[in-house]
Amino acid sequence: MYNVNSLKAEEFIADEEIKETLAYADENCGNMELVDAIIGKARQRKGLNHREASVLLACQNEEKIQEIYALANQIKNDFYGNRIVIFAPLYLSNYCVNGCLYCPYHLKNKHIARRKLTQEEIVKEVTALQDMGHKRLAIEAGEDPVNNPIEYILECIRTIYGIRHKNGAIRRVNVNIAATTVENYRKLHDAGIGTYILFQETYHKESYERLHPTGPKHDYAYHTEAMDRAMEGGIDDVGLGVLFGLELYRYEFAGLLMHAEHLEAVHGVGPHTISVPRVKPADDINPDDFDNGISDDTFAKICALIRISVPYTGMIISTRESQQLREKVLPLGVSQISGASRTSVGGYAEPEKDNSTSEQFDVSDRRSLDEVINWLIRLGYIPSFCTACYREGRTGDRFMTLCKNMQILNCCHPNALMTLKEYLEDYASEDTKKLGTGLIETELEKIPNPKVRERAAQYIHDIEGGARDFRF
Numbered sequence: 001m002y003n004v005n006s007l008k009a010e011e012f013i014a015d016e017e018i019k020e021t022l023a024y025a026d027e028n029c030g031n032m033e034l035v036d037a038i039i040g041k042a043r044q045r046k047g048l049n050h051r052e053a054s055v056l057l058a059c060q061n062e063e064k065i066q067e068i069y070a071l072a073n074q075i076k077n078d079f080y081g082n083r084i085v086i087f088a089p090l091y092l093s094n095y096c097v098n099g100c101l102y103c104p105y106h107l108k109n110k111h112i113a114r115r116k117l118t119q120e121e122i123v124k125e126v127t128a129l130q131d132m133g134h135k136r137l138a139i140e141a142g143e144d145p146v147n148n149p150i151e152y153i154l155e156c157i158r159t160i161y162g163i164r165h166k167n168g169a170i171r172r173v174n175v176n177i178a179a180t181t182v183e184n185y186r187k188l189h190d191a192g193i194g195t196y197i198l199f200q201e202t203y204h205k206e207s208y209e210r211l212h213p214t215g216p217k218h219d220y221a222y223h224t225e226a227m228d229r230a231m232e233g234g235i236d237d238v239g240l241g242v243l244f245g246l247e248l249y250r251y252e253f254a255g256l257l258m259h260a261e262h263l264e265a266v267h268g269v270g271p272h273t274i275s276v277p278r279v280k281p282a283d284d285i286n287p288d289d290f291d292n293g294i295s296d297d298t299f300a301k302i303c304a305l306i307r308i309s310v311p312y313t314g315m316i317i318s319t320r321e322s323q324q325l326r327e328k329v330l331p332l333g334v335s336q337i338s339g340a341s342r343t344s345v346g347g348y349a350e351p352e353k354d355n356s357t358s359e360q361f362d363v364s365d366r367r368s369l370d371e372v373i374n375w376l377i378r379l380g381y382i383p384s385f386c387t388a389c390y391r392e393g394r395t396g397d398r399f400m401t402l403c404k405n406m407q408i409l410n411c412c413h414p415n416a417l418m419t420l421k422e423y424l425e426d427y428a429s430e431d432t433k434k435l436g437t438g439l440i441e442t443e444l445e446k447i448p449n450p451k452v453r454e455r456a457a458q459y460i461h462d463i464e465g466g467a468r469d470f471r472f
């Protein structure tokens with residue numbers, strides 16, 4: 001029985017509720033009066049529930065789809081402005097005891113090189129990341145209680161936060177590791193992590209069990225209830241995601257929103273971010289083996305609908321997607337992207353020669369960070385390396401609070417400009433520096449509060465003089 005408040009996976013992600021939702025969406029997707037009413041509700045920035053959003057996802061009326069895109073773009077501009085937050089993944093270890101059928105790190109893959117970074121190697125990796133200009137990392141590790149116990153992860157986090165190299169510093173470490181216990185989540189929280197990220201992969205229980213035939217990850221309930229345990233352990237910021245291509249996308253989409261509704265209902269805080277990865281080729285993985293792949297257009301529609309359904313939740317697109325596709329979905333509400341990612345263990349300090357042997361997935365966008373920053377500026381976006389909220393202790397629903405108090409332009413905006421200035425001073429090519437300097441000048445004028453504008457301008461001037469790490 002569906003119950004949004006239940007702590008049992010099969011009740012807050014009830015299969016019958018998803019099936020009924022899809023049937024309801026099929027019946028109503030041609031009902032333009034209802035479609036208009038749902039779009040009208042989204043226009044009030046109140047978000048949409050899984051049933052409403054599913055009706056729009058099923059709607060094939062081109063005019064309405066364009067309306068949804070325009071609304072997603074408007075919400076993106078109103079709430080997030082033209083800022084795009086930048087991060088990079090850091091693979092710590094590809095030892096894994098699970099049997100996930102879509103990932104080359106699965107236990108039975110005997111020919112992939114297994115590697116786990118030592119603390120010295122982490123220093124090299126992070127130094128290489130700092131030398132590019134990264135300030136925000138997402139650490140990744142396979143599930144292996146012997147090779148990658150929680151103590152190892154905690155030690156890595158301590159090492160990463162402690163590395164100082166020239167003006168470089170990692171100011172926020174997000175963590176993407178396997179579902180674990182409340183006690184371990186508490187340890188992660190105490191270690192000062194940013195967001196805890198765990199992709200559901202698929203919300204469809206039967207498919208989930210088939211795709212995870214062996215290892216602890218096989219347990220659907222334990223995996224699906226992980227975010228509740230994380231929140232119980234004190235972590236306010238959690239990141240959801242499904243791997244599109246494994247199951248029917250409409251099923252996943254409804255499940256994803258039901259999960260967000262559940263976190264909001266039980267903990268009073270929705271997900272901090274939602275990621276939208278698609279299955280990609282990798283060593284011994286062929287995406288054609290999964291018959292639920294989605295087209296770029298469907299992908300764009302999903303992004304737009306996430307934006308209007310959960311307006312306060314950040315949306316992440318990784319380098320799994322090409323430059324072209326990223327360009328298509330940026331205006332539809334994406335708020336964070338990765339840049340210059342390496343998806344192999346140790347890949348930043350020593351890039352793999354053929355770029356494929358131990359990557360978790362094929363990276364489509366292989367540009368350098370400077371190229372990504374240059375591209376964003378040319379498209380009219382402000383690349384932001386901001387980590388201010390986390391460091392000021394503003395977690396949970398603070399973005400919503402900032403939005404509701406109309407403080408985005410007085411807070412996120414100057415923070416974006418100041419962190420971009422740091423990037424331009426320390427890491428940018430001449431061309432990017434020139435473009436970015438012009439952008440900062442124009443964008444400073446958009447800060448409404450004169451005092452904040454003045455202080456931001458002063459800080460930017462000070463950054464030019466060598467000072468670092470200002471924030472609002």
Ligand code: SF4
Nearest residue numbers: 096100103105106142
């Ligand atoms: S997806 Fe994660 S848990 Fe599954 S095999 Fe890959 S690294 Fe292991």
Ligand code: SF4
Nearest residue numbers: 386387388389411412
């Ligand atoms: S000020 Fe906070 S909400 Fe705004 S971009 Fe920075 S970290 Fe994000």
